[in-house]
Amino acid sequence: MQEADFDVGAEIAALTAGHARAGAVASFVGLVRDSDHAAEHGGSGEDHGTPATINAMTLEHYPGMTEQALEDIVSEARQRWNLLDVTVIHRVGRLLPGERIVLVAVASAHRGEAFAACEFVMDYLKTRAPFWKKEETPQGGRWVDAREADDQAASRWSQA
Template sequence: MSAPEPAQIPILISVQEADFDVSAEIDALTRGRADVGAVACFVGLVRDVTKAAEGAPVMAMTLEHYPGMTEKSLEAIAREAARRWPLLGVRIVHRVGRLAPADRIVLAAAASAHRGAAFEAAEFLMDYLKTRAPFWKKEETPDGARWVDARESDEHAAARWER
């Protein structure tokens, strides 16, 4: 059996304040799918130090977005992954609002018949989410709050997927 056309694979996108259950999300992606041989996923967490060189303590991170625009952007990123790899499903959950250190921020999961496509697609999803998804992040530190930009290393990681 060949992989479905990219436009036909199930793509589940959620932008939400509530936490998510990784196991339940993977189950929803694969339930009833005997053709799925691999699911690769990435779960991002809030760190307790800044990305800046000084590494100041982070007390919280607030993520903001534009409803509607953000979901369309995540859908486009997922569809691009489905165009590039023989995927059987994609699940993206991205949280918004105020999050504390160790809270889950994001889940990017790719289902495929084989692990190679699932691994590569999950990595692509995260590289593009970090650099192209319209989220704005503000870290709260003892010295005050500051907006966080994508790192140069994030841009380099995403650039390797350009064709």
């Protein structure tokens, strides 16, 4: 958890340093969008087809629980796949469109495990880590609603 931006290249270099067996790194970077296309469906606005403009986004979190939740998610990923190392960085505070929010990077011997574990960590982070987004729009502040699609994405990992 940090307010400052991160350097993706430097983080990946640090992740694989000392891991001579690392043959693969899969990474995901989440960014702040400048508009919310979800708002044009099911939203209350009358101007269908025009995405809501987002001027900035503020990320709130639950200090202490956030760290614990992320550690639990990474440790579950390590039980499911043979991973060499995992980096998770999540920013908090006020961010502008285009800014990086989150980085998940996974190193493993082969790509299959790195791809799967990276997606798993993001799916669980979205549904289990205590972060909340508030968008600043021309119409005022608006807390982002949780998405059903995120729950579905996370639940596929628990199917037998």
